[in-house]
Amino acid sequence: MTTGRPANGGSAGAGSFAGTGVLVRFVARRDRLLIAAWIAVAVAVPLFNAYSLAALLPTEATRTAFAEMSAANPVTTALLGPVHDTSIEGLVAWRSSVQSLFITGLAGLLFAIRHTRAEEDAGRGELVAARAVGRRATVGAVLVVAAAVNLAVAALLAVALPLGFGFPFGGSLLFGLTAAVGGTGFAACGLLAAQLCQSAALARGAAVGVLAVGLVPGVVVPGEWIGLLPAGWSRLARAYGAERWWAPLVPLAFTVVLALVVYALAARRDLGAGLLPDRAGGTGPVRGRLAGTSALVWRLYGGQTVAWTVALGTVAVGVGWVSASFELPTVTGQTLLEIFTYVLCMAVGCLTAAGALRPYAEERRGRVSPLLATPTGRSRWLIGHVALALAGPVAMLLAVGLGTGAGDALATGGLGAVLARTGTVLLFAPAAWVVAGLTIAAYGLRPRAAVPVAWVTVVASGICVALWEAGTIGETAFLFTPFGYVHPMVSAGWAVPAAFAVVAAGLVAVGGGAFARRDLFA
Incomplete structure (x- = not known):
């Protein structure tokens, strides 16, 4: 300044x-x-909320019951506030305000x-x-x-x-x-x-x-x-x-x-x-020797991944404690802990998309061509970024699982659910890998399409969640979306996440092969 x-x-x-x-x-x-x-x-x-709430709550009695149930839920009240009007338009405004x-x-x-x-x-x-x-x-x-x-x-x-x-x-x-x-x-x-x-x-x-x-x-x-x-x-x-x-x-x-x-x-x-310097690998001496491209990627973006993981873990502990403390049922019969854990998993999906776009950002900034002019090969450079893009979601999901389990244990005094909660959350990893795989594939094939593909995947998956909860699409179609099989109201078993893992591996292979053959940005 x-x-x-x-x-x-x-x-x-x-x-x-x-x-x-x-x-x-x-x-x-x-x-x-x-x-x-x-x-x-x-x-x-808001238009979708108006359509879905009108279909779900057609009478004054159902709207009043819905408002009373929402008022009894402290987390919902904290996020959206009290319901001031039980008319359909009042509920739509209440539901859509924060969104x-x-x-x-x-x-x-x-x-x-x-x-x-x-x-x-x-x-x-x-x-x-x-x-x-x-x-x-x-x-x-x-x-x-x-x-x-x-x-x-x-x-x-x-x-x-x-x-x-x-x-x-x-x-x-x-x-x-x-x-x-x-x-x-x-x-x-x-x-x-x-x-x-x-x-x-x-x-x-x-x-x-x-x-x-x-x-x-x-x-x-x-x-x-x-x-x-x-x-x-x-x-x-x-x-x-x-x-x-x-x-x-x-x-x-x-x-x-x-x-x-x-x-x-x-x-x-x-x-x-700027008053706030960017410390993401751009300042300060490098102590020791960078052992390879993976070490370079960690030097550039490892701190960011750790910060995301710590933030999600901290929020997860609070979610686990608050949800277990109130123990209130929801309209669907699922617990608050299951619902908010699912929301945190969707947040991991968004962060996965951001992490998978790092190779594209590096190339757009002109940092890749000088690096590849050295003995470093294209595949070796990309593998470093892909490894962090795939390992990052696992670390974040582990933090979410352990955090929600620990918060639940603090409120209830029981430790038995910690491992079960962590295992359930880790099932979301293949879904996050598919988001990363689609982004990497787009980056290798059509790099300028990487950003829209990444975020359209996340947004479309979120829309499918809303459509399924409103009964617009069936469960079979919902299972084919990244956020589908881990929904707390869906029991998909192990076959679906295993299939998603295979699809993610294929997408990463396609992206890597295409990147090895195409020209870099000028």
């Missing part, structure tokens, strides 16, 4: 925003497909980092800054596009919910605005992380961590204060109930404060600099 005069003759005034309009058009055109997907998912989730904010928030912060810090890491940010562009133009353009996209989501929800399901227009608009302004706030959070962190990977980790912490504080934060945090913004609004139209002003104030801080940092920060 420096305090010198801004480059390009920029100032603290309007000149520092020069070129913002051009960058807005450029960003929107460049990511038009991603923006369309962002809008589609953010609109589809919608998570979607708009995650998309917004990743979008913000992609067009700021990631561009600096790739060297393109310097090329843009060399033109007649103000120091604050890029962050201003990203914030404008993010706000416009989220407002489009709010407008579509305000139209689709009344037309498709007969919901009141006012409540639909309030629900959409709350999610839209909150999502824009997290886009500003992503911009702040991009200014503070020295790499895009570190910025993404920090911003996603803030998002996660902001959405699950109900377990420890008193109810009267929860409205000041992201998890409580929708609770303040009370869409379709006692509507509070001033509630979106809370996330709006959050957005404005973050934006002002971002603008101040953008006007003074050196290009590529």
Whole structure:
């Protein structure tokens, strides 16, 4: 961080925003497909909830019973808050609140980092800054596009919910605005992380961590204060109930404060600099000798894998203790421990996709060609990354299994279930390997397709979970999805995970063979 005069003759005034309009058009055109997907998912989730809840809870009696059961579940109440209205639209708003904010928030912060810090890491940010562009133009353009996209989501929800399901227009608009302004706030959070962190990977980790912490504080934060945090913004609004139209002003104030801080940092920060250095193998001397590509991969990404494992294990202990302490049945008859363990396994699937994309990131950064100019072979280099991509999920699942078992043992005083819980969780490893295998295969065959293939696999698997729970797809079809056979309501035996392991091995072999023959990025 420096305090010198801004480059390009920029100032603290309007000149520092020069070129913002051009960058807005450029960003929107460049990511038009991603923006369309962002809008589609953010609109589809509440619509799906409206359809499924209307089918599952057709009468007032069933909705009242559902609300009472939800209120008796302390974990659900902590995450989603109390049910203020038992009408179908009130339940949809209650069910969709955290989901919608998570979607708009995650998309917004990743979008913000992609067009700021990631561009600096790739060297393109310097090329843009060399033109007649103000120091604050890029962050201003990203914030404008993010706000416009989220407002489009709010407008579509305000139209689709009344037309498709007969919901009141006012409540639909309030629900959409709350999610839209909150999502824009997290886009500003992503911009702040991009200014503070020295790499895009570190910025993404920090911003996603803030998002996660902001959405699950109900377990420890008193109810009267929860409205000041992201998890409580929708609770303040009370869409379709006692509507509070001033509630979106809370996330709006959050957005404005973050934006002002971002603008101040953008006007003074050196290009590529950051207060938080990225220690992922990029700084400090290497003590001893790197024994090979596996040691190099561990040097670069081992710390990240360990951090993910420790974080999941810590959360798992809390989940095990809380779930066993209350011992409340759910609508499906499954225990809270089984349900939340399954959610943690799905999180491992997401982290597996991120880990399997590391070879692609290394090649895009231009680090592979110089390394392969040495006696290091292509297969040897890729094997190091594949080994960590496959071993990482096993370590994380082991942490989840031992953590949930240990938490359960702390609450109940019995140690007998620890090994059984760990064994059940480890059955998810072949599913995670399939996610990694699809990503590696796409990387070897069509490297530019690796990122969409990885995340489409994860998102599509999550959608299939929702469709199966709603009765839209059958169990046989559900078993063919990575998140299917480990669902707590499915008894698949050992044959299915064994088949997934074989499929994963075949996909990795395909990706490795294709990578050995294709050209590298220029």
